[in-house]
Amino acid sequence: MSERRGNLIHPNRRIDRVERWLNIERDRLSLWLPVLIGIGIGLWQLTGTDRITPLFLIFWSVSVAGIYFGLAGRLGHSLFVAGIALSVGYGAIAIKSEQVAAPVLGKIWVGSLYGRIAKVEILGARDVVRLELDTGSLQNLPRKIRINLKPEQYEKQNFRVGAIVHTRARLMPPAGPALPGGYDFARRAWFQQIGATGSAIGPVSVYKSSENGVFIGDIRTTLTRHIISQMPNGTGEMGAALITGDQGNIDPVDAQAMRDSGMAHLLSISGLHVTAVVGFLFLLSNRTLSLIPSVALRLTVPLLSASFAALGAVAYTLLAGAEVPTIRSCIAALLILLAMALGRDALTLRLVAFGACVILLIWPESMAGPSFQLSFAAVTTILLLHETPWMMQWAAIKEENFIVRMARGLVTLVVTGIAIELVLAPIALFHFHRTGMYSALANVIAIPLTTFIIMPAQALALIADIAGLGAPFWWVAGQGVAAILMIARYFSALPGAVTMLPAMPFWAFLAILGGALITGLLKSRLRFFGLLPLVAGFIAMVLAPRPDILVTGDGQHLALADANGDVSLLRSRVGEFARDMLLEKVGTSAEPIAIERWPGARCSDDICIISILRDKRRWLILATRTPYPIPAMEMAAACKRVDIVISDRWLPSSCRPKWIKADRKMLAETGGLAFYLPQQRLVTVNDNNAHYPWVKAARAAKALADAP
Numbered sequence: 001m002s003e004r005r006g007n008l009i010h011p012n013r014r015i016d017r018v019e020r021w022l023n024i025e026r027d028r029l030s031l032w033l034p035v036l037i038g039i040g041i042g043l044w045q046l047t048g049t050d051r052i053t054p055l056f057l058i059f060w061s062v063s064v065a066g067i068y069f070g071l072a073g074r075l076g077h078s079l080f081v082a083g084i085a086l087s088v089g090y091g092a093i094a095i096k097s098e099q100v101a102a103p104v105l106g107k108i109w110v111g112s113l114y115g116r117i118a119k120v121e122i123l124g125a126r127d128v129v130r131l132e133l134d135t136g137s138l139q140n141l142p143r144k145i146r147i148n149l150k151p152e153q154y155e156k157q158n159f160r161v162g163a164i165v166h167t168r169a170r171l172m173p174p175a176g177p178a179l180p181g182g183y184d185f186a187r188r189a190w191f192q193q194i195g196a197t198g199s200a201i202g203p204v205s206v207y208k209s210s211e212n213g214v215f216i217g218d219i220r221t222t223l224t225r226h227i228i229s230q231m232p233n234g235t236g237e238m239g240a241a242l243i244t245g246d247q248g249n250i251d252p253v254d255a256q257a258m259r260d261s262g263m264a265h266l267l268s269i270s271g272l273h274v275t276a277v278v279g280f281l282f283l284l285s286n287r288t289l290s291l292i293p294s295v296a297l298r299l300t301v302p303l304l305s306a307s308f309a310a311l312g313a314v315a316y317t318l319l320a321g322a323e324v325p326t327i328r329s330c331i332a333a334l335l336i337l338l339a340m341a342l343g344r345d346a347l348t349l350r351l352v353a354f355g356a357c358v359i360l361l362i363w364p365e366s367m368a369g370p371s372f373q374l375s376f377a378a379v380t381t382i383l384l385l386h387e388t389p390w391m392m393q394w395a396a397i398k399e400e401n402f403i404v405r406m407a408r409g410l411v412t413l414v415v416t417g418i419a420i421e422l423v424l425a426p427i428a429l430f431h432f433h434r435t436g437m438y439s440a441l442a443n444v445i446a447i448p449l450t451t452f453i454i455m456p457a458q459a460l461a462l463i464a465d466i467a468g469l470g471a472p473f474w475w476v477a478g479q480g481v482a483a484i485l486m487i488a489r490y491f492s493a494l495p496g497a498v499t500m501l502p503a504m505p506f507w508a509f510l511a512i513l514g515g516a517l518i519t520g521l522l523k524s525r526l527r528f529f530g531l532l533p534l535v536a537g538f539i540a541m542v543l544a545p546r547p548d549i550l551v552t553g554d555g556q557h558l559a560l561a562d563a564n565g566d567v568s569l570l571r572s573r574v575g576e577f578a579r580d581m582l583l584e585k586v587g588t589s590a591e592p593i594a595i596e597r598w599p600g601a602r603c604s605d606d607i608c609i610i611s612i613l614r615d616k617r618r619w620l621i622l623a624t625r626t627p628y629p630i631p632a633m634e635m636a637a638a639c640k641r642v643d644i645v646i647s648d649r650w651l652p653s654s655c656r657p658k659w660i661k662a663d664r665k666m667l668a669e670t671g672g673l674a675f676y677l678p679q680q681r682l683v684t685v686n687d688n689n690a691h692y693p694w695v696k697a698a699r700a701a702k703a704l705a706d707a708p
Contacts, residue, residue, distance in 0.1 A: 015075060022074035024524045029078060031349055031521050034356035036082050040089020041364045048691030049094055059087040093364035096191070097693050103142045104189075104697050105173045105196035106705030112168045113139055114207055117161050120221060122154075123248030129154040132194070133165070142195020145171060153204045160218055162210035171198035173698055178552045178578075179585050179672040180683045181503045190694035191365045216318050220244050223319070230461070230470065232478035238267065239481050242450065243458055245269035245320035254485055260492035262421070262439020263446050263484070269320040270375060272447065274329040276455045277316045278337070282309040306337040313337075325371045328359050332379075349383050352376065370431040374424055377516075381423045382416060384520050391415075413444045423516065425499075426541060430509045433584045434500045438491045446484050454480035502587035504541040511537030546586055548614060549621065549675035552578065553685060555648030555667050558623050560598060560610065561586045568598040570608065570623050585674070606630060609642065614677040619643050622657070644675070 063083030115133025417440030461473035515534025671685025
């Protein structure tokens with residue numbers, strides 16, 4: 001029988017081609033395992049458990065197809081593993097979501113409560129102390145809540161983990177996104193089992209003191225205070241963040257400078273910090289044990305040093321609060337130490353893939369967060385870049401003088417930094433709508449300064465403090481932190497230091513990620529096909545339109561934006577958080593213009609009528625500014641003349657604009673709004689989110705609370 005019929009290729013020939021291609025990619029096939037697990041998690045994020053049956057049928061069909069083609073071949077084996085990995089990813093996040101399911105508050109609650117302190121967090125820069133409380137099950141409240149205290153309400157000697165406190169508080173359900181695509185605290189609270197948040201009203205008293213011993217949290221708080229008190233003024237807050245991960249005391253101006261210069265990652269305990277601790281402990285123990293003849297001659301010193309460093313990594317992770325990013329870095333460090341102990345390569349793509357699989361299986365919810373995406377993207381970029389022939393040749397150790405070696409190393413650091421920033425920029429823009437443009441240059445100085453001077457000096461200072469001799473080391477660490485702050489302020493003040501863009505389409509973000517994975521993880525020529533979605537995603541990201549109107553979910557804040565990035569806010573008194581949130585969503589750092597000065601706006605104390613011209617069409621918007629009532633007939637006549645009405649109050653049924661009436665009733669159903677007038681398109685917070693378990697739980701709790 002002929003293997004060709006017209007232009008058709010016999011199926012066996014196609015399978016042979018696929019087998020040959022998979023054989024070329026055999027060394028990289030395992031790297032796709034965390035990607036497939038992540039796709040399974042992502043499908044849950046998009047659909048919840050509403051489509052669990054058809055999705056699992058698809059997953060299992062892929063595995064069955066693998067069995068059909070034969071598990072002995074690479075095609076059959078790959079399909080079988082792919083189906084299993086998709087099922088595992090989807091199942092991991094679905095099971096985790098069910099395991100953490102806990103009651104949430106249905107509506108605002110004010111009253112007296114008792115709670116056992118589970119966690120204390122001091123946010124010095126905001127003059128806030130945050131308590132996480134276990135309320136038990138007898139107070140008709142969610143079991144775990146979080147309340148904020150003012151400094152005068154906090155008794156640091158008595159408010160320890162395990163103590164039971166009594167206070168009057170105002171609580172509310174965990175807040176969802178205020179604007180479409182915004183930060184979803186309700187999601188985070190769901191996986192942390194926090195059912196309500198709020199603030200203490202009046203005095204907070206200790207009902208029962210803690211009967212337990214010293215907790216890690218107590219040690220962390222004490223160590224934070226000690227570092228701040230020992231380091232030179234203005235540097236201790238950041239120095240404490242490097243050791244304990246406590247960023248709450250850093251001056252907001254300094255924190256913003258660190259973000260704008262692209263060095264904010266130094267403040268969050270992650271791979272850099274864990275690596276510095278592990279490296280310091282490994283080197284210290286290795287040198288010390290080598291000086292003891294009875295140990296050096298009888299035992300394997302590198303193995304003992306690796307074990308000591310591993311214990312230090314675990315202790316440091318617990319001390320830093322054991323947050324998911326820190327645990328992730330600790331696991332990676334332990335895997336590297338294990339590889340060194342076994343005589344294997346310390347850091348490879350397979351090791352990174354294995355670490356990603358471990359994280360995705362234990363904390364599948366972290367995949368959707370920027371921390372997971374940024375850290376693994378950065379490490380993978382470094383490894384892929386340094387596996388290229390030209391980089392291996394350039395960075396190879398050669399017999400050169402010191403100046404040439406330093407110059408070669410500096411160029412390597414700069415090129416690596418630029419590559420990392422190119423990869424991380426779309427992720428940062430997707431999550432934060434901003435990215436630093438000079439971060440590669442800033443980090444070339446800041447990272448070695450942190451790793452080789454500041455953190456070792458802090459470690460030596462803590463050791464020397466036992467004998468009261470830590471002051472010189474604290475001074476060195478303080479000078480290093482001061483240098484980092486100087487670098488941050490310099491680079492953040494440069495023209496064009498920060499690029500801000502409006503929210504990119506979700507498909508563009510997926511296209512960039514998919515294209516980057518195809519281009520980076522494949523070896524054959526097919527990797528160049530990854531450039532197509534990559535370029536398409538970048539173009540869509542850059543050309544993403546700005547929303548013309550933004551409305552927060554409570555209806556109190558409205559922002560108008562034009563094509564140039566100029567912004568006007570409806571109310572003159574807007575909190576810093578709401579203001580920054582609106583500006584980031586628009587994708588601009590421009591100072592807002594008073595609504596009275598906005599072209600086409602006519603305002604009284606109670607309402608504003610705004611005229612906006614878009615694509616040769618003029619839109620009229622009516623927005624209320626105060627809670628004072630407007631006569632019904634007058635309001636109805638005004639509504640009839642405009643296209644859009646926006647208000648934080650309930651409006652009468654007689655108010656009938658030409659297109660949208662976004663009053664309190666509608667906003668309660670839709671959440672925050674983003675208007676794109678040229679396309680006459682409205683995007684809401686609650687578009688396609690009904691499948692989220694935290695949304696279902698919140699709606700059920702609200703319905704129960706509103707029931708008579």
